[in-house]
Amino acid sequence: xxxxxxxxxxxxxxxxxxxxxxxxxxxxxxxxxxxxxxxxxxxxxxxxxxxxxxxxxxxxxxxxxxxxxxxxxxxxxxxxxxxxxxxxxxxxxxxxxxxxxxxxxxxxxxxxxxxxxxxxxxxxxxxxxxxxxxxxxxxxxxxxxxxxxxxxxxxxxxxxxxxxxxxxxxxxxxxxxxxxxxxxxxxxxxxxxxxxxxxxxxxxxxxxxxxxxxxxxxxxxxxxxxxxxxxxxxxxxxxxxxxxxxxxxxxxxxxxxxxxxxxxxxxxxxxxxxxxxxxxxxxxxxxxxxxxxxxxxxxxxxxxxxxxxxxxxxxxxxxxxxx
Amino acid sequence: xxxxxxxxxxxxxxxxxxxxxxxxxxxxxxxxxxxxxxxxxxxxxxxxxxxxxxxxxxxxxxxxxxxxxxxxxxxxxxxxxxxxxxxxxxxxxxxxxxxxxxxxxxxxxxxxxxxxxxxxxxxxxxxxxxxxxxxxxxxxxxxxxxxxxxxxxxxxxxxxxxxxxxxxxxxxxxxxxxxxxxxxxxxxxxxxxxxxxxxxxxxxxxxxxxxxxxxxxxxxxxxxxxxxxxxxxxxxxxxxxxxxxxxxxxxxxxxxxxxxxxxxxxxxxxxxxxxxxxxxxxxxxxxxxxxxxxxxxxxxxxxxxxxxxxxxxxxxxxxxxxxxxxxxxxxxxxxxxxxxxxxxxxxxxxxxxxxxxxxxxxxxxxxxxxxxxxxxxxxxxxxxxxxxxxxxxxxxxxxxxxxxxxxxxxxxxxxxxxxxxxxxxxxxxxxxx
Numbered sequence: 001x002x003x004x005x006x007x008x009x010x011x012x013x014x015x016x017x018x019x020x021x022x023x024x025x026x027x028x029x030x031x032x033x034x035x036x037x038x039x040x041x042x043x044x045x046x047x048x049x050x051x052x053x054x055x056x057x058x059x060x061x062x063x064x065x066x067x068x069x070x071x072x073x074x075x076x077x078x079x080x081x082x083x084x085x086x087x088x089x090x091x092x093x094x095x096x097x098x099x100x101x102x103x104x105x106x107x108x109x110x111x112x113x114x115x116x117x118x119x120x121x122x123x124x125x126x127x128x129x130x131x132x133x134x135x136x137x138x139x140x141x142x143x144x145x146x147x148x149x150x151x152x153x154x155x156x157x158x159x160x161x162x163x164x165x166x167x168x169x170x171x172x173x174x175x176x177x178x179x180x181x182x183x184x185x186x187x188x189x190x191x192x193x194x195x196x197x198x199x200x201x202x203x204x205x206x207x208x209x210x211x212x213x214x215x216x217x218x219x220x221x222x223x224x225x226x227x228x229x230x231x232x233x234x235x236x237x238x239x240x241x242x243x244x245x246x247x248x249x250x251x252x253x254x255x256x257x258x259x260x261x262x263x264x265x266x267x268x269x270x271x272x273x274x275x276x277x278x279x280x281x282x283x284x285x286x287x288x289x290x291x292x293x294x295x296x297x298x299x300x301x302x303x304x305x306x307x308x309x310x311x312x313x314x315x316x317x318x319x320x321x322x323x
Numbered sequence: 324x325x326x327x328x329x330x331x332x333x334x335x336x337x338x339x340x341x342x343x344x345x346x347x348x349x350x351x352x353x354x355x356x357x358x359x360x361x362x363x364x365x366x367x368x369x370x371x372x373x374x375x376x377x378x379x380x381x382x383x384x385x386x387x388x389x390x391x392x393x394x395x396x397x398x399x400x401x402x403x404x405x406x407x408x409x410x411x412x413x414x415x416x417x418x419x420x421x422x423x424x425x426x427x428x429x430x431x432x433x434x435x436x437x438x439x440x441x442x443x444x445x446x447x448x449x450x451x452x453x454x455x456x457x458x459x460x461x462x463x464x465x466x467x468x469x470x471x472x473x474x475x476x477x478x479x480x481x482x483x484x485x486x487x488x489x490x491x492x493x494x495x496x497x498x499x500x501x502x503x504x505x506x507x508x509x510x511x512x513x514x515x516x517x518x519x520x521x522x523x524x525x526x527x528x529x530x531x532x533x534x535x536x537x538x539x540x541x542x543x544x545x546x547x548x549x550x551x552x553x554x555x556x557x558x559x560x561x562x563x564x565x566x567x568x569x570x571x572x573x574x575x576x577x578x579x580x581x582x583x584x585x586x587x588x589x590x591x592x593x594x595x596x597x598x599x600x601x602x603x604x605x606x607x608x609x610x611x612x613x614x615x616x617x618x619x620x621x622x623x624x625x626x627x628x629x630x631x632x633x634x635x636x637x638x639x640x641x642x643x644x645x646x647x648x649x650x651x652x653x654x655x656x657x658x659x660x661x662x663x664x665x666x667x668x669x670x671x672x673x674x675x676x677x678x679x680x681x682x683x684x685x686x687x688x689x690x691x692x693x694x695x696x697x698x699x700x701x702x703x704x705x706x707x708x709x710x711x712x713x714x715x716x717x718x719x720x721x722x723x724x725x726x727x728x729x730x731x732x733x734x735x736x737x738x739x740x741x742x743x744x745x746x747x748x749x750x751x752x753x754x755x756x
Contacts, residue, residue, distance in 0.1 A: 097645065097648070097649070098649060098650070099645075099648055099649075117650060119649075119650035119651065119652045119653050120534040120535050120536075120604075120650070120651065120652060121533070121535075121604035121650045121651040121652070122650035124603070124650075125604065125649065125650045125651070129648075141650070142534055142650075142652065143534030143535070143536070144533055144534030144535070145534065180534055183532070183534055207531040207537075208526045208527055208528075208530070208531055208537060208539070209527055209528040209531050210531060212528040212531065212532070213531065213532065
């Protein structure tokens, strides 16, 4: 069912909702296409005319700066017209249902929705109710998926470590329970046949049956990152203290915060990643975040190319995009 | 009232059907004789009986009208979802002649007037009997006791706090003691509200994968353990509603073995669906308690078969379409179940889970006994509430042709076997296929 929702009958992207349901060739195809766009974003004239005349709406039901901005830039570099709608402050407050909001925007002949919503499954819901010519890109739904973030992470790993994920050990450290980013990363890493995927967190932040996701679970940071080629840190939300999931930021930092000292356990060429925004002194030290092994800012840059790839492919402009 | 201007045939003979009445341990081809709204005889005709109407039931099953332990009609308060009139029709078409409504209407059922209102509307509809549970605490707020003696006098068949939490364990203890004073059965929905807070799916592999906030098994079992301790201490008669986990079934079996006065039921969707059905974010599978694992489903089936659960109910919750047209976690939980209660029950026979007589027991005498009602049997002298169905007729469930006002069902497209041809309420034909 998922496959048929996000892929057309020739197996091409129609919507981009989650990593699950994609296949290896399609995933690498997106990454290759993103590679071709990375060149564009580094030129002095940063535009290609692939989506000229198309209208894209960033429909954000949850606050976001980084993701929304990079989606907006990606759309503009494809020459599309972009509209940003922040629903947390508009229609739903007035009692309009999600479907009504959608119908109203559709009536304005929108070609693509980029959606972020606090409910898991929101992007699937919207994709199954939009008009046939409209594409939906998931920019984060609840705890479920954040597939473009996972892809830009894979893109970054591939650039730094090469395309053979089979020899990589990747450790994801932090609040996996509430993280849509971690779920999408885990699916993407599995699809790319990553040798060893680990999650590292106290039991309160590990979802039930996490091993069924295809990961090894560690509760000790140094054991979990031992020999790691890549460490991906997750953002820790303040409200986790109120939910009795953690006693304090201090204790979390003591046990799971990454410092230069603890990094000694990882591989010598370890790469440090974080989807942002960083809580310095909680998930990691500034020394690590700003150090030579950190690719955190590259991740942001790559986000634009990856989103350009996904948007253009979902609009069936893939062939032209590659040309 | 419909019943007053519909002429009631005094004497009916239902001939040639396979009569299954688990309460009387009857299962054979017999004639049923009805006079003045009651069962006059089963088998040989009473002396001098001359039927004014004959119902040919050859090839059909004749059983007591079904007793549904839990169905929400949404009236009063949520008539945009359904009404007593609309759901009475659906019940009659499904062979259900007695419905028990939980007290979480708007306003909640907490005064004799609330019970009277529902009774009068049900009588006006004239298609099924509706009994009600009264509120266990005032406004179901879990703080102050309701006027249970008055509720009992007005005819409520038990008390319950439905799905609402109680403020603390002491309030629960006092409520159980007070209910026991008046010999009222307390209907408990075991759910630890702290453990299940914000959850919308079983905390397991599927919810983890889909990022749906989970409801752990312990939300149910922790509540049952606490409740059982208080039941033992207070001596109240208690019924556990809508159990969803195998472990809960085991706990109830142990308590029954130990001689505690506890009964339990399961809602029929839980005997078919599991957490896996939530994949694809199908909001029709959003139910509370959540659909659990395939192992739980098997253990629930075992518990029904062994009689640990002496009733199967529909847990009917009709909704307007908009209630399900949202992202999964924001949809309203519940399935519209009156239309599919009997056919899904019969499917248990086809799937080899239990014998036909046992299925009918769980849908008639079992729930009637829990409610302390005399219905659910064809014993001479009882009210002629009868369901006649063709066990071989196949049909497909289609949301658009459902009788209930709520079309929210995950069973759309399922091949159903067994269809009600006649429903009689107190000797009056209230449904005819």
